[in-house]
Amino acid sequence: MALEDPFSILEKYLSAEEYVVVGREFTRVDALDKALGRALFTEDYFIRYLQGNALFIKQVLSPHPHALIKAIHVDEAMGVAGVKAVVTHRDIPGVNQVGYALPDQPLLAERKVRYVGEVVALVAAESWEKAVEASQLVKVDYEPLPYVLDPLEAMSRTDILVHDEAGSNIAFKTRVRKGDVEKGFAEADVVVENEYRTHHQDHVYLETEAALAIPDSEGRITIIGAAQHPHLARDIAARVLGVPAGRVKVVVPYLGGGFGGKDDEGPLTISKAALVAYLTGRPAFIVYSREESIRIHPKREATIIRYKSGARRDGKLTAIDVTIIHDTGAYANRAPFILWRATMHASGPYEVPNARVDGYAVYTNKVYQGSFRGFGNPSIQFAVERQMDQLAEKLGLDPVEFRLMNILRPGSRTLTNQELDHSVGVGEALKKVAERSNWISKRREFDAFNKAEKRFKKGIGVGVAWHGISTSRGVPDWSNAVLKVEKDGSVVVFTGIVEMGQGSPTSSHVQIVSEILGVPPEMVRVVFGTSDAPDTGATHASRGTGIGGIGVEVAAGKIRERLARLAGDLLGVEPDKLVFREGRVYPRDNPERYIRWVDLVREAYARGVELSATGYFFLPKGKFDDTTGQGFAYPAFSYIVVVSEVEVDTETGVVRVTRVWPALASGRIISPLQVEGQVEGAVAQGLGYTLFEKLVFDERGGIVNADLTDYVIPTALDMPVVEKPIYVEDVYKYGALGAKGVGEMALIPLPASIANAVSHALGVNVTRLPLTPEYILQLEGVLRR
Amino acid sequence: MKVSFKLNGRPVEVDVEPNEILLDTLRLKLGVTSVKRGCERGECGVCTVLLDGEPAYSCLLLTAQVEGREVVTVEGLRGDELAEKIARSLVEQGAVQCGFCTPGFILTIYAGLKKGLIKNVEDAKKLIEGNLCRCTGYLKILKAVEKLLA
Numbered sequence A: 001m002a003l004e005d006p007f008s009i010l011e012k013y014l015s016a017e018e019y020v021v022v023g024r025e026f027t028r029v030d031a032l033d034k035a036l037g038r039a040l041f042t043e044d045y046f047i048r049y050l051q052g053n054a055l056f057i058k059q060v061l062s063p064h065p066h067a068l069i070k071a072i073h074v075d076e077a078m079g080v081a082g083v084k085a086v087v088t089h090r091d092i093p094g095v096n097q098v099g100y101a102l103p104d105q106p107l108l109a110e111r112k113v114r115y116v117g118e119v120v121a122l123v124a125a126e127s128w129e130k131a132v133e134a135s136q137l138v139k140v141d142y143e144p145l146p147y148v149l150d151p152l153e154a155m156s157r158t159d160i161l162v163h164d165e166a167g168s169n170i171a172f173k174t175r176v177r178k179g180d181v182e183k184g185f186a187e188a189d190v191v192v193e194n195e196y197r198t199h200h201q202d203h204v205y206l207e208t209e210a211a212l213a214i215p216d217s218e219g220r221i222t223i224i225g226a227a228q229h230p231h232l233a234r235d236i237a238a239r240v241l242g243v244p245a246g247r248v249k250v251v252v253p254y255l256g257g258g259f260g261g262k263d264d265e266g267p268l269t270i271s272k273a274a275l276v277a278y279l280t281g282r283p284a285f286i287v288y289s290r291e292e293s294i295r296i297h298p299k300r301e302a303t304i305i306r307y308k309s310g311a312r313r314d315g316k317l318t319a320i321d322v323t324i325i326h327d328t329g330a331y332a333n334r335a336p337f338i339l340w341r342a343t344m345h346a347s348g349p350y351e352v353p354n355a356r357v358d359g360y361a362v363y364t365n366k367v368y369q370g371s372f373r374g375f376g377n378p379s380i381q382f383a384v385e386r387q388m389d390q391l392a393e394k395l396g397l398d399p400v401e402f403r404l405m406n407i408l409r410p411g412s413r414t415l416t417n418q419e420l421d422h423s424v425g426v427g428e429a430l431k432k433v434a435e436r437s438n439w440i441s442k443r444r445e446f447d448a449f450n451k452a453e454k455r456f457k458k459g460i461g462v463g464v465a466w467h468g469i470s471t472s473r474g475v476p477d478w479s480n481a482v483l484k485v486e487k488d489g490s491v492v493v494f495t496g497i498v499e500m501g502q503g504s505p506t507s508s509h510v511q512i513v514s515e516i517l518g519v520p521p522e523m524v525r526v527v528f529g530t531s532d533a534p535d536t537g538a539t540h541a542s543r544g545t546g547i548g549g550i551g552v553e554v555a556a557g558k559i560r561e562r563l564a565r566l567a568g569d570l571l572g573v574e575p576d577k578l579v580f581r582e583g584r585v586y587p588r589d590n591p592e593r594y595i596r597w598v599d600l601v602r603e604a605y606a607r608g609v610e611l612s613a614t615g616y617f618f619l620p621k622g623k624f625d626d627t628t629g630q631g632f633a634y635p636a637f638s639y640i641v642v643v644s645e646v647e648v649d650t651e652t653g654v655v656r657v658t659r660v661w662p663a664l665a666s667g668r669i670i671s672p673l674q675v676e677g678q679v680e681g682a683v684a685q686g687l688g689y690t691l692f693e694k695l696v697f698d699e700r701g702g703i704v705n706a707d708l709t710d711y712v713i714p715t716a717l718d719m720p721v722v723e724k725p726i727y728v729e730d731v732y733k734y735g736a737l738g739a740k741g742v743g744e745m746a747l748i749p750l751p752a753s754i755a756n757a758v759s760h761a762l763g764v765n766v767t768r769l770p771l772t773p774e775y776i777l778q779l780e781g782v783l784r785r
Numbered sequence B: 001m002k003v004s005f006k007l008n009g010r011p012v013e014v015d016v017e018p019n020e021i022l023l024d025t026l027r028l029k030l031g032v033t034s035v036k037r038g039c040e041r042g043e044c045g046v047c048t049v050l051l052d053g054e055p056a057y058s059c060l061l062l063t064a065q066v067e068g069r070e071v072v073t074v075e076g077l078r079g080d081e082l083a084e085k086i087a088r089s090l091v092e093q094g095a096v097q098c099g100f101c102t103p104g105f106i107l108t109i110y111a112g113l114k115k116g117l118i119k120n121v122e123d124a125k126k127l128i129e130g131n132l133c134r135c136t137g138y139l140k141i142l143k144a145v146e147k148l149l150a
């Protein structure tokens, strides 16, 4: 069945003469239901179907940054009328271990607590009020321990250990060794060296974490809950319960945003609900208040990045020497993966012959580090792109010109010495966006403006970024989907990809099926977010369409091969010469001699042609050497360039971003409307991160601003104009129809582009985020540091 | 205590606690799931309802306060021409992503248009400032309003 080989299917649809659904305007199928308030989110299922039957779960949190748990007294809490269970680590029937990368994290604290906000117990009661009341009666005897909050301090101390068994507070290290760094710096005519700092950001998905667990009579449990990878959530819950994975089913309904946060916290939320349901035999519902959400779930990490780079007078980069320190907080969670990503992107999308990069993920007694749109990449691209601007300045080159001299192109070798053979459109994107934004004349115009004007200063800055698609270091990754054609011709697809706002299952997947099988979108239904679908991997890393869509494409491609053979027989035409379009199948040269899709399907059923298929595809990868950080890092990179224009009020220190020009080299654009939405949304989230969103910690590591009054996110008034993105469709041969991924992209270079624009406006060296009025005034020398 | 008010055109009577917020009454007791819970302190706008035609955060209202008044949610605007136009425009412009905030935006925009408070995009921007959206970056929401004004 060579025709059904996934590689030939991917090749076949990579470059069609014409796409009729893909790349065109398309209304996502879930939009109207959501607008009219008919779409159900996790808590809505509870309200509709299980209220009055399900127990409420309230969490008991640690008030200490670091303390031994001497005893937990539950009797008084159990005595409250309506309380059905107080669950602590002792009650966990399976394994109290939920760390994704390292086995360092309990679901419920055991032996000691490591941050203010760590979950120690769960109280389950018939009513919310009783659960809250009883949660206050759970008495924990703590023996406070000395704690450490600053990552630099934590790195150098062993007398205070966040994890005693680790013997050090360094949770994980990474490194890259390429070429000869000393020689590289000796060849450099200019060298720039800085220390950069970035801060914690909260996701603020408007829907907080929630899960509803329903036990059934046969010892199985179904959980409807907010997560980004139903299979992972299922596996973690099964481990905690000590039952085979097949006994747990996870369904992820519509999510009110995810941004990575629900990828980390989702399986834990789901496990908590599952645990209570399992122990009590009752349905159980957990929902985090906004305050709990901010206190408990992992954050975009704070970082310290020391960066030295050199270049020759002819504009060529010669060497980089980079140290990356991540404030990992209490648990490793996905810190090693985040650190690897930061490490392998530490050169930016440029050719660098000599490189030394060292990364450290450092435990501290604070809320821990986690997945957040960009995954360790925005902070390192901020450092890279600040360096690039300063090198250009020292060399007397225009920042864009200097970048173009070093930019990756087909045939280039990356930081990890991986050769990029195709799908490298970043240079073209940079050229085009510089042109579109009138880069050169704007730079000059603003320089002149700033000379004449005292109070307001204008700046324009560029940020270029790359983002490896799929998992780092050749770690196995795959796509899958099950597709079936029903007797009436309608098509049902099962995928584990979730719908969290990005629209892959409700837009791009539908478009792919509609394109390949030629059926109208109304006939396609994508069942998403269920662990009953084959494992499709997580909906993170911008992979919902680019990788998640491969399974859909391959499955649809297989069905099309079968139906093309059948239609070829019926019409007496070569299968290759057939067109599938708008519910008809016909020879390319004779559209009038068609067979209707529904009739073709009926024939297939009558003649024994199987109309169900799986779309399994295992991404080809290469070898990577962890000790040198050299080798195959990612199957391909998605690229983006962002130019930002700012206006700074030098009296108040307020920065206003006025306009943003994005240019994507992300392969095929399947759904332009959704891509624009991802870009604009990422600009908003990135703008908040760059200008004002910042978690503030007290002297005990507790979060001071754990509400939306004090942790402020952008409103409509903060938004700049975002120009229509420029697309360089540098298709990737193993992406869905050549797509690489967009979801995270605009957030990655945005902080850099704004920082560069502010540096340009004020003639200063921005090295820290966020760009608060206070920091701006310090840079101006008005305020002392 | 018993509270009576008009919900989406129909009279309702509910038994509530004196400190019960309207958001809970609507969601938990009356099954109105389009009104969402996001912060419970008047910061996000996903709990927006129309109270006597004015947008209001239902998390900041005690149910007791709406005695005798009129509460409208998107469920109550089914068949309303203006509301359907707004919904369609949001859908067409790609202004709906996760959708958690969308019913709240529809109500705010509906009230604004009805009262003639939105003459241009700038007016719309100011009006929707009290509704947060973490997904769209607001631009497509504003574009949807702009299309309606045209």
Ligand code: FES
Binding pocket: B036, B037, B038, B039, B040, B041, B042, B043, B044, B045, B046, B047, B048, B057, B058, B059, B060
């Ligand atoms: S829930 Fe009412 S404003 Fe956020």
Ligand code: FES
Binding pocket: A206, A256, A257, A501, B095, B096, B097, B098, B099, B100, B101, B102, B132, B133, B134, B135, B136
């Ligand atoms: S669409 Fe997700 S919060 Fe607005």
